[in-house]
Amino acid sequence: MELMMRNMxxxxxxxxxxxxxxxxxxxxxxxxxxVAGETIxxxxxxxxxxxxxxxxxxxxxxxxxxxxxxxxxxxxxMCIQTLDAIAESGVRSNLSLKMTSLGLDISRELCVxxxxxxxxxxxxxxxxxxxxxxxxxxxxxSLDIYRELRQEYDNVGIVIQAYLFRTLKDIDDLHxxxxxxxxxxxxxxxxxxxxxxxxxxxxxxxxVIIQKHLLNGHYTAVxxxxxxxxxxxxxxxxxxxxxxxxxxxxxxxxxxxxLQKQLVKEGYRxxxxxxxxxxxxxxxxxxxxxxxxxxxxxxxxxxx
Ligand code: FDA
Numbered sequence: 001m002e003l004m005m006r007n008m009x010x011x012x013x014x015x016x017x018x019x020x021x022x023x024x025x026x027x028x029x030x031x032x033x034x035v036a037g038e039t040i041x042x043x044x045x046x047x048x049x050x051x052x053x054x055x056x057x058x059x060x061x062x063x064x065x066x067x068x069x070x071x072x073x074x075x076x077x078m079c080i081q082t083l084d085a086i087a088e089s090g091v092r093s094n095l096s097l098k099m100t101s102l103g104l105d106i107s108r109e110l111c112v113x114x115x116x117x118x119x120x121x122x123x124x125x126x127x128x129x130x131x132x133x134x135x136x137x138x139x140x141x142s143l144d145i146y147r148e149l150r151q152e153y154d155n156v157g158i159v160i161q162a163y164l165f166r167t168l169k170d171i172d173d174l175h176x177x178x179x180x181x182x183x184x185x186x187x188x189x190x191x192x193x194x195x196x197x198x199x200x201x202x203x204x205x206x207x208v209i210i211q212k213h214l215l216n217g218h219y220t221a222v223x224x225x226x227x228x229x230x231x232x233x234x235x236x237x238x239x240x241x242x243x244x245x246x247x248x249x250x251x252x253x254x255x256x257x258x259l260q261k262q263l264v265k266e267g268y269r270x271x272x273x274x275x276x277x278x279x280x281x282x283x284x285x286x287x288x289x290x291x292x293x294x295x296x297x298x299x300x301x302x303x304x
Contacts (some may be wrong), residue, residue: 005292010189013285016065030294033063033254034287035280040078040085041293043276046253047091048166054264055272057093057129058250059086062277069110072103076114078277079129080121087125094128095272099142103278112145119153128180133159135188136195142242143170150177152165157219162206175216180241181182182221182250183209189284207232219272223250225259234268244268252287 012018022031036046040061047057059137061082064076086093097118104111115131122129131146133139139161146158158179160167163186174181185202186195197200203226210233213220222233230249237247248269251260263270275283288294 002292005295006084006289007189007283007290009260009292010020013282013289019065019279019281022284023278031280031284034252034275034284036253036274038276038278038280040082040276043082043274044085044091045260046087046274046276047056047086047093047270048089050272051092053261055260055270056248057272057274058096059093060096060098060132060273060275061101062279062283063098064249064279064282066101066103067106069103069106072106072110075103079114079118083118084303085126085127086127091143093121093274094130094271096130096132099133099145100131100134100138104138104141104145106139108145112148113117115145115149115156115261116152119149119156121184122155123153128155128157130182131156131158133161133184133186136190139164139166143174145179146179150179151297154216157181157221159184159223160209161195162209163190163202165194165196167205167209171216173211175218175304178218180219181213182223183213184223185226187290189289203229211236214247217246221250222247223273225256227259230259230263257289 002107038042043059047059050057059082061075061078063078066072066075079095083095086095096141099111099115101154102111119129129141138213142158146156149156160170161184184208185206196205206229208222210222214237222229224230231248244267248271249263250271250273253272253274262274273278
């Protein structure tokens with residue numbers, strides 16, 4: 001049953017028609033728990049709230065379903081506006097983005113040239129941009145583009161997913177680049193030919209890559225709500241004298257708030273991924289797929 005629901009939410013999240021319909025209704029059915037708002041101003045207000053109790057943020061303008069060059073350029077313009085809004089408001093946040101929203105599926109050149117404009121603007125503001133990792137079909141090209149960008153920019157990082165078989169080799173390859181990595185379990189539905197199907201194997205691989213990247217001496221964002229993974233990281237850094245300035249914990253907006261605040265109290269850097277924008281549907285569906293129990297929360301909101 002749980003697997004069926006996961007598959008259903010993952011498929012729905014990819015549906016353009018469902019996205020269009022959801023857009024009409026605005027942030028409803030509990031989506032506001034996971035998405036900070038539809039406008040930049042709402043997202044900046046949310047980040048200000050997080051900053052007040054010591055959490056920093058990474059803002060993501062949700063721009064899924066980009067099919068034309070025009071939409072891709074609009075999405076890049078929103079990234080730049082977000083960087084400007086962060087600088088103007090003085091909130092403590094960097095930016096996360098998905099390269100498909102910059103037109104990666106339309107033209108690699110278009111995507112790279114937008115990435116460069118975004119990174120130039122981030123550099124001007126002294127800020128940093130993280131490239132989210134999408135499904136397996138985009139993994140190699142994302143890493144290739146990251147490698148290309150690193151020749152010119154040091155204010156860019158990328159994400160590595162523990163569920164992929166290739167991941168350990170990717171960590172090795174990224175070592176020479178001194179890559180700033182966000183390490184995650186992985187959120188997409190992947191074939192057992194490329195990814196571990198069992199959760200326990202993903203968790204084990206996750207621990208291995210956390211250790212490896214930290215021992216390689218590079219900045220590591222451990223992005224997970226899993227307390228076992230968080231406790232493992234705490235113990236590992238303490239046993240290996242790894243300073244609190246070499247890593248951070250990251251969590252998603254609206255998930256495990258108490259744990260987020262507890263980690264701040266303990267003196268760890270905690271960054272919250274704050275998504276915003278009108279294209280919130282795909283993101284919302286991925287959050288439901290991760291934890292089908294969230295569906296009760298949605299139903300409660302529908303009948304409120
Ligand atoms: P796990 O799924 O084992 O969950 C541990 C506990 O966390 C659960 O028992 C529950 O309490 C809580 N929890 C987890 N998900 C929840 C949810 N949706 N709702 C409510 N509670 C939940 N993936 C990817 O493929 N590419 C990317 O770029 C990113 N980027 C990213 C950034 C940040 C900051 C985070 C935290 C995560 C991502 N992810 C991601 C998503 C990641 O791959 C993964 O799907 C989720 O983080 C869920 O896995 P956990 O590590 O939290 O563990």
